[in-house]
Amino acid sequence: MNLRHRLTAVVVAGLLTATALAGRQATAQQIDEPAWQPGTPPLSTPWTDDVSPSNALPEYPRPQLTRSKWQNLNGLWEFAPAAAGEAAPIGKTLAERVLVPYPIESALSGIQRHEDRMWYRRTFTVPSGWQGQRLVLHFGAVDYDAKVWVNGRQVATHRGGYDGFDVDVTNVLRRSGPQELIVWAEDLTDETFQPIGKQREVGDRGIFYQGSSGIWRTVWMEPVNTSAIDRLQLTPDLATSTLRITADTSGPVGLDVEATAYDGRKVVGTVRGKAGTELRVPIPNPKLWSPDNPFLYDLKVRLIDRGRTVDQVGSYSGMRSVGKLKGADGKLRLALNGKILFNLSTLDQGFWPDGLNTAPTDEALRFDLEQHKVLGFNTVRKHIKVEPDRWFYHADRLGLMVWQDMPSSKTDAMPEPWRAQFKAELHEMIEEHKSFTSITAWVPFNEGWGEWDLAETGRIADSVKAQDPSRLVNAHSGMNCCNSKGDSGRGDMIDHHAYLGPATSSPAxxxxxxxxxxxxxxxxTADHMWFGDGFAYEMTPDQATLTRRYVENQRDVLRSANTCGISGSVYxxxxxxxxxxxxxxxxxxQIPKMDFAQVRAVNESIITGADGTGTSGPPPPAGTxxxxxxxxxxxxxxTEDAVGNNDATLQGGATFAEGKNGQGVALNGSSQFIDTGAQLLDTSGNYTATAWVKLNKADGSFQTVVSQDGDRDSAFFLQYSGQDQRFAMxxxxxxxxxxTKPNPNQWYHLTGVRDAAKGELRLYVDGELAATKSACSLDATSTGNTVIGRAKFGGNSVDYLDGTVDQVHLFDRALGPEEVRSLYASGR
Incomplete structure (x- = not known):
């Protein structure tokens, strides 16, 4: 479903009259009274004071389809709150002034408050040089529902806060003089299940932020001929050394298109064929686009009617391929241009303290991307937000790969009326952006937010791949986290989130x-915090410690890449x-918070060192x-150790009781456990833990049978998972x-195996294999004690066993199925 479409005021488009007024990028009529004043943001950026009514985002907003004649309609508009069902204020002056395109909650808008519904109004004049052509208005984005009137006639409706829409207003224009433009917008934000990403009506001081309502991208207009190019679909094809191009057009069908590619001023290749069909521009010996060399070919595309050029646009594209390759270690990895390339990314939310959803200036919009390059990253994950086209243009030119998220709805499962809308907006996002070279992956879901059905998640991933086979699909970022319904098995990536991490999943x-x-x-950072305070997943006291912790964590990313096989990471x-x-x-x-030289050095070591050459180290020893x-x-x-020399002690008043074989130890689920007093297992290699256990209850609480303390979390957990109400390793x-769920007051024999060579966990219940999980651990520094009957998580002692434990064995090797079966049969 294509939400972005040419909306025409009447059925048959007319032409602009010669009595209209002229100019390229002409300054549209502005409203002088009452005076506009920007609000005071809690924090100001280096660009806050550069914004004024005369220069509100003046840059050409559509860099992949350019024409010489256009007019920016950003600037001061009249503004007023609106009531549900209220008639459009046609011919009426509104009381307030708003600076478009900054959302009304932002300081730069001059309004700085939320309204569920709102009116915008202004006038414009049509340049005189545009006679004989049609006039199209372009709205970059209006959050969320929009209606448009021109000269008292409603000409458009649109739903969707992250995609644009166009409307042909030719036939509602007055013959001369000012033309009245009115926009109505409704944004209920998190009162509905509309796609909103991180927006909330009121920021929660946590991971959600102040919402943005109304017009938040550039509004502009241009003249076009009756026959015109509306959109270019551009897809590089390295296998054939061609650029695939389709010109979508309006007007009479059957016209010709001619596309020419340039390397600077040099013509590289030309193709001619029918509009609306896929053509191939030859690009011999193409210069490949990459983060190290983001080369872009310029394009000129002409629409031809019986030998006469009726429209001409400019564009550009890079030649690159996105895929997957096996490294020397046999693990499948991300690849660019037929070579393995680790995707090293940050999470980029795209919010601004002065403009909220809208960057104050184009320089500011470019700044965050430039700093990715300074820091040594080659990828950006644009997190549940869609930026204006110029953001992708800057990514194309700077050489940054982009994982583009679909903005999520609220975190709860999306109800039926909103599911079709979510899918429609997802596919429209792809349609509008699939020609940008920098985008290498689409991400439909994040951490299960809004996800309603696991099978449907898989079908959605398949539909995205069918729409754009040239890119990868990350069906579900954070499939292991939060509201996720699990792994759909679809898409090109297994994506785990791990704070502090990194994740240690493996290709499959x-x-x-x-x-x-x-x-x-x-x-x-004093005087540079939105609320005057805040949080992180781990706070540090100073820049040196912050930098050290980042470097340590990124070194673990490199280990995870070479040991486990991850080929992308998002900090x-x-x-x-x-x-x-x-x-x-x-x-x-305003303030850099780390030593950027150290950041860049460790980042570059990951990109150059995580290449799949098999540096995971020697196989683990055979064991005893x-x-x-x-x-x-x-x-x-x-509590004697019958084999080794590490006798244990009862803690918290734990007592002996009837066991599976003789006596065992009864634990109360709140404070009692057994401490071996030492680190008994080398968790960097193979190991096995076995025990007989009888639970007093099997509810939503976690209970741990055997674990070994790490600095923050247990290195492993042989446990009852309360979240799943099943046993787990x-x-x-x-x-x-x-x-299946275990029964209380019944003895079970549990065996948890860590097979480092295979990179997996195995759980056996009563001698039989119950589950296998692909997993790779980086915890080679677990020096805490091995304990029976509790765990450690987040630095705290947790998950105490409420039941009885007996016959605990620890092995420095991965037991095989026959050994586990024999141990179970022995009753020991």
Whole structure:
């Protein structure tokens, strides 16, 4: 479904009369009274004071389809709140002044408050040089529902806050003089399930931010002929050394199109054929676009009617391919131009303290992308927001790959009336942006926000791939997190989020593994915080510590890449945003928060070192043979280690009770556990933990049977997962889950296996394999104690066992199925 369409005021378009007025980028009539004043933002950026009614985003807004004649309608408009069902204020002056295109909640708009419904009004005149042509108004984006009137006639309606729409107003224009333009907008933000991304009507001081309503991208107009080029679809094809191009046109059908590609002033290739059909421009020996060399070919496209050029536009494109390749280690990885290339990204939210959804200036819009290059990143994940076309133009020119998210609705499952709208806006987003060279991946869902059905998530991913086979599809970033319904098995990526991380997932089948979000280290910066305070996933006291923690974390990214096989990572985030203080810059972009030289050095080491050449290290040792393992706690009235030399102790008043085989230890689920007093397992290699366990209850609480403490979290958890109400062998965020819920007051034999060579976790229940989970651990520094009956998570002791445990074995090798079956049969 194509939401962006040419909306025509009447059925048959007329032509502009010769009595209209002229000029290229002419200054449209502005409203003088009452005076406009910008609001005072909580924070000001370096560009806040550069904004005025005379220069509100004056740049050409559509860089991939350019014409010489156009007029910007940004600037001062009249403004008023609106009531539901209220008639358009035709011919009436509105009381307030708003600076378009800054959303009304922003300081730069001059309004700086939210309204559910609103009116915009202004007048414009038509340049005299545009006679004999049609007049098209372009709205970059209006959040969320919009209606448009020109000279008292309603000419358009549109739904969608992140895509644009056009309207042909030729036949409602007056013959001369001022033309009245009125826009109505309604934005209920999080009162509905409309796609909103991180917007909320009121920011929550957490991970959601102040919403943006009304007109928030450039409004402009241009003259076009009866026959005109409306859109270019551009797809590079390295296999044939051609640029595939389709010119979508309006007016009579059957006209010819001629497209010419240039390297500077040199003609590279030309093709001619019918409009609306796919043509191929030859690009011999193409110069490939990449982050290191973002070369772009210029394009000129003509629409020809019986030998006469009736329209001509300019454009550009890069030649590159996006795909997947196996490295020397056999793991599937992301590739660009037929070579493995690690996608090193930040999470880019795209919010501004002065303009909210809208960057104050084009220089500001470009700044964040430029800093990605300074910091050594080659990718940007545009997080549940869609930017104006000029943002993608800057990414194309700077050489940054883009993972483009679909803006989510609220975090709850989307109800039926909104699902079709979400899908329509998703496909329109792709349609409008699929010619930008920088975009390499589409991301329909984030962490399950709005997700309503796992099978439907897979179908949506398939539909995106069918719409654009030239790019990768990340069906669900953070499929392991939050509101996610799990892994649909579709798309090109297995994307896990891990704070602090990084994620340690591995490629499987025809899907690469990526870390869609990690990091989030924070630092408070006095006088540069939106709320005067804030949070991060881990706060640090100073710049040196923040930089050190970032470098350590990125070194783990490199280890995860070479050990586990992730081929992309997304660090949170490029700037602070409102309550989040985990940026490279403060929210106002005034203060760098890390030592950028160290950041760039470690980032470059990842891009050059994470190439799949098989640097994961030697295989783990074979381990100690024997049926009892390296430590064995029979728990028959004593906590003696029957095999090793690490006798345990009862903690919190734990007592002996009837066990599976003789006695065991009864634990109360709140404070009691068994402490072995030492690190008994090397969690960087293979290991196995087994125990008999009887639960007193099987509800929504987590209960851990055996674990080993790490600095922050347990290195592993042999547990009952309360979230899933099943037994599991787990790493943080990854669980090999038994298929059924256990019964309270029944003995079970649990075996948790870590097979480092295969990169997987295995869970056995009563001697039989119950679950396998692909998992790769980086925890080679777990020096905490091995414990029975509790775990550690987030630095705290948690998940105490409410039940009885018996016959605990620890092995320094990965037991095979026959060994597990034999151990279960022995009752030990």
């Amino acid at each position: 089948g025809d899907r690469v593994a990526v870390d869609g979000e990690h990091g989030g280290f924070g630092l408070k 949170t985030q490029i700037t602070d945003v409102e309550g989040e203080l985990n940026g490279f810059f403060t929210y106002d972009r 043979p024997g049926a009892d393992g390296i430590h064995f706690y029979p728990l028959d009235g004593t 787990s790493f943080p965020g990854q669980r090999a889950l038994a298929p």
